[in-house]
Amino acid sequence: MDSQNRDEPRTRQRKELLARRMGDAIDQLKPHGDVECPDAEIVAAYAEQALEPAESAHWEDHFASCARCRSILRVLAASVDAPLAEKEVAELGKLVSSVSAPVEVTGKSGGRARPKFIDWRMRWLAPAFGVAAALAVWFAIRPPWRGTNRGASETLVAQAPKQEMPTNPAPSELDRLSQYAPQPQHDEKAATGSSQERSFRKDALSLNAPAGTAEKRSEDSANEIGGIARNASDAADSLHENKKLSPLPDDRETLSPSSTPAMPAAPPPLPKAQAAVAPPAVPQSEAKAELSAAAPEAQQLKEKSGAARGTPLRDKQAATLQAETSAITSGAVRQLAPFESRSNARGGKPLFVLRPNQKFSSLAKSATGSIEWRAGAGGIIERSTDAGTTWTSQSSPSVQEWLAGAAVSGAVCWLAGRNGAIARTTDGEHWQLVTSPPLAAPAPGRFPDWVGVSATGALTATVTSGDQQRYTTEDGGQAWRLQP
Amino acid sequence: MPKESPLAPSDPFLAQYARLAGALGVEEICARWGLPLETFAEALRRSAQKRFAGAEPAAVEMETYLKSLHLEDLALACACSEGIEIAWEFFIAHFRQDLRHGASAMLRGSGRADEARAAELADSLYAELYGVRTGADGRRKSLFEYFHGRSKLSTWLRAILAQKQVDLFRTSSKTVSLEAEREEESPRELVPRSEGARTDIDPDRDKYLGRFDCALRVALASLAPRERMILAYYYVDQLTLAEIGRLLREHESTVSRQIERIRRALRERVTEALRKELPASDGRRAEPPLDPAQVKLALEYAVEDWPFDLSQALSVAVPSADLPDE
Numbered sequence: 035m036d037s038q039n040r041d042e043p044r045t046r047q048r049k050e051l052l053a054r055r056m057g058d059a060i061d062q063l064k065p066h067g068d069v070e071c072p073d074a075e076i077v078a079a080y081a082e083q084a085l086e087p088a089e090s091a092h093w094e095d096h097f098a099s100c101a102r103c104r105s106i107l108r109v110l111a112a113s114v115d116a117p118l119a120e121k122e123v124a125e126l127g128k129l130v131s132s133v134s135a136p137v138e139v140t141g142k143s144g145g146r147a148r149p150k151f152i153d154w155r156m157r158w159l160a161p162a163f164g165v166a167a168a169l170a171v172w173f174a175i176r177p178p179w180r181g182t183n184r185g186a187s188e189t190l191v192a193q194a195p196k197q198e199m200p201t202n203p204a205p206s207e208l209d210r211l212s213q214y215a216p217q218p219q220h221d222e223k224a225a226t227g228s229s230q231e232r233s234f235r236k237d238a239l240s241l242n243a244p245a246g247t248a249e250k251r252s253e254d255s256a257n258e259i260g261g262i263a264r265n266a267s268d269a270a271d272s273l274h275e276n277k278k279l280s281p282l283p284d285d286r287e288t289l290s291p292s293s294t295p296a297m298p299a300a301p302p303p304l305p306k307a308q309a310a311v312a313p314p315a316v317p318q319s320e321a322k323a324e325l326s327a328a329a330p331e332a333q334q335l336k337e338k339s340g341a342a343r344g345t346p347l348r349d350k351q352a353a354t355l356q357a358e359t360s361a362i363t364s365g366a367v368r369q370l371a372p373f374e375s376r377s378n379a380r381g382g383k384p385l386f387v388l389r390p391n392q393k394f395s396s397l398a399k400s401a402t403g404s405i406e407w408r409a410g411a412g413g414i415i416e417r418s419t420d421a422g423t424t425w426t427s428q429s430s431p432s433v434q435e436w437l438a439g440a441a442v443s444g445a446v447c448w449l450a451g452r453n454g455a456i457a458r459t460t461d462g463e464h465w466q467l468v469t470s471p472p473l474a475a476p477a478p479g480r481f482p483d484w485v486g487v488s489a490t491g492a493l494t495a496t497v498t499s500g501d502q503q504r505y506t507t508e509d510g511g512q513a514w515r516l517q518p
Numbered sequence: 519m520p521k522e523s524p525l526a527p528s529d530p531f532l533a534q535y536a537r538l539a540g541a542l543g544v545e546e547i548c549a550r551w552g553l554p555l556e557t558f559a560e561a562l563r564r565s566a567q568k569r570f571a572g573a574e575p576a577a578v579e580m581e582t583y584l585k586s587l588h589l590e591d592l593a594l595a596c597a598c599s600e601g602i603e604i605a606w607e608f609f610i611a612h613f614r615q616d617l618r619h620g621a622s623a624m625l626r627g628s629g630r631a632d633e634a635r636a637a638e639l640a641d642s643l644y645a646e647l648y649g650v651r652t653g654a655d656g657r658r659k660s661l662f663e664y665f666h667g668r669s670k671l672s673t674w675l676r677a678i679l680a681q682k683q684v685d686l687f688r689t690s691s692k693t694v695s696l697e698a699e700r701e702e703e704s705p706r707e708l709v710p711r712s713e714g715a716r717t718d719i720d721p722d723r724d725k726y727l728g729r730f731d732c733a734l735r736v737a738l739a740s741l742a743p744r745e746r747m748i749l750a751y752y753y754v755d756q757l758t759l760a761e762i763g764r765l766l767r768e769h770e771s772t773v774s775r776q777i778e779r780i781r782r783a784l785r786e787r788v789t790e791a792l793r794k795e796l797p798a799s800d801g802r803r804a805e806p807p808l809d810p811a812q813v814k815l816a817l818e819y820a821v822e823d824w825p826f827d828l829s830q831a832l833s834v835a836v837p838s839a840d841l842p843d844e
Contacts, residue, residue: 077677078673081677082670091742092743095743097743098743098749102688105684110754374622443720446720486686491817
């Protein structure tokens with residue numbers, strides 16, 4: 035499936051190239067037989083689609099092979115959409131202004147002249163309308179907190195986010211929780227929660243309240259902000275304590291009601307327990323040893339998480355902590371593959387694993403020697419067009435190690451490798467996987483390592499397995515034949 | 519009730535014209551310019567003669583044709599051709615700006631937009647329209663005589679301008695680049711394998727390219743003329759889908775779908791032709807059909823490097839021997 039996805043853009047590109055080549059060839063055409071180019075009337079009638087179908091087809095046959103006629107049609111089509119020149123725009127403007135010019139009132143005309151003061155009003159009416167429309171739109175969509183004379187509304191314009199708090203936990207839940215930390219009294223907790231609710235609601239209502247004194251409103255807002263700040267600082271403290279993070283900035287202590295609540299510090303480094311799991315290449319036995327060393331710390335974390343419970347924000351943190359500790363204690367360690375990258379548990383920057391040094395197992399040179407390929411572990415393929423001075427990496431259709439190669443020419447080359455991997459290029463740049471001989475598989479899906487390959491063309495090649503069995507194809511890998 | 523024309527139907531065509539004249543309001547149109555009815559009748563007959571190439575059409579066909587004509591423009595052209603002053607005044611007043619706009623747009627497309635040039639190009643037509651040459655009968659030969667009413671007069675005038683502009687451009691480009699002219703004189707042919715060329719290539723490459731050559735000729739010949747024209751617009755003239763759509767009066771999405779359909783059909787027909795036996799013709803022996811792997815390889819080689827000569831492929835009829843069996 036991956037190889038198909040990789041081939042898809044190339045297939046599309048090839049289709050485009052093929053069609054483009056055809057167009058280049060069409061350019062070499064001579065006019066059809068002895069048919070002369072049509073006169074201007076036929077061209078004009080064709081452009082207006084006024085010709086009958088048979089006539090149109092006849093002339094289209096000519097147009098297909100006559101660059102001159104196609105050019106004429108193009109130029110004709112372009113001439114239809116001619117925009118007005120500046121001079122013409124100016125002339126049009128004069129025309130418009132002359133139409134709206136005041137008519138001189140004379141006795142003979144009998145017509146009624148437009149008074150000048152009407153003109154004056156008309157001249158300013160359009161901009162006035164524009165300003166009025168803009169004001170109307172602004173008043174309609176202005177933010178509600180800028181309103182001064184709004185009546186009391188039952189609809190909350192700004193509603194505080196809901197706080198998840200178990201106001202009445204089930205008795206079983208209480209028992210479980212009590213194992214970890216003493217729970218606050220229900221009524222105290224409810225009071226705390228409801229007071230927070232009331233404070234938020236009050237804040238929301240204040241936005242819609244009738245216009246009281248500005249000072250009272252600002253004082254109320256300041257008190258609410260101070261309350262929020264205190265909650266945030268409490269949450270930050272608990273987080274710090276439970277995670278043994280680096281101290282928060284001191285300015286946290288100096289939060290004043292007038293200042294906005296400070297956000298927590300930058301993401302701290304990983305706790306030690308998690309850091310033990312980070313290195314990807316650690317053997318499993320060592321990882322398990324570290325896990326067992328981390329276990330007591332995990333237990334401590336668990337206890338702390340329990341202690342953190344009691345407030346809505348702390349509940350969430352405790353849940354996160356519990357998930358992390360369970361991941362540690364469950365031994366969920368996985369050795370990374372060489373090309374994998376992982377991110378830390380906090381979703382920060384991924385820790386990329388350096389690839390080991392690649393060794394090339396196979397070197398294939400073309401007959402002229404100027405073009406070479408080298409391939410090796412991890413499916414790497416590189417090509418040189420200057421006899422090995424410089425190398426360019428090529429997209430490989432497999433991650434299996436290449437063990438052997440055979441270059442028929444500067445464009446055709448075959449590679450063979452582990453687990454039945456066979457690949458071929460016919461343009462020197464793009465590689466396709468070739469189906470391995472089914473008969474060579476000792477078990478379904480298990481193919482031998484191909485340690486040798488020889489080829490005489492793009493379609494004909496012979497691969498050799500480690501046990502010296504040789505298979506030959508003459509159709510580019512569609513069918514293979516075991517050699518005696 | 520249609521008014522009867524005062525013309526005496528001395529021949530079948532005029533008789534037919536007499537029947538239609540009232541319905542089409544020809545008398546009023548001619549009276550507007552002071553154009554004699556006989557002159558206008560002659561213009562109508564010339565138009566029908568050109569359309570039907572001397573053949574005798576059926577009466578219904580003739581009526582349909584005459585009704586499709588732009589009679590007012592034809593009458594104006596006739597009047598101008600006769601040198602009637604009011605017609606010329608009307609023509610100058612209503613068509614001069616249109617001509618200049620068209621000329622300006624044409625020059626803009628060629629990168630030589632200039633008001634003076636546009637006016638010069640547009641005004642250059644007036645002399646020919648008026649008639650600077652005289653015929654064998656000593657009569658002025660006006661370009662208006664070549665207008666037969668099948669299109670609007672404005673479109674016809676712009677078509678003339680377009681022809682002049684294109685021919686001028688082609689002539690000037692030929693005189694500028696002699697090297698380009700030499701290249702045009704010698705069409706591209708299959709590049710012969712010579713010393714110093716690529717030697718490290720598949721030995722069957724030429725065979726595959728030759729088969730592809732034949733298959734593509736067959737496939738292109740099977741396309742409809744309009745399809746070949748669209749391909750030419752897109753790949754030869756390098757027009758955008760919007761430009762092609764404007765030419766064909768279709769939406770660019772329609773053009774895009776058409777091109778995709780044509781390309782798909784071409785590929786299918788080429789593949790089909792490659793899979794069939796190529797019969798012997800013109801001293802070439804018959805060749806066996808290609809298997810799927812070989813077809814794929816032939817397409818790959820055609821994409822990679824294709825020194826291909828398709829001269830007259832779209833215009834020369836393909837011998838029936840080369841056409842694949844249905």
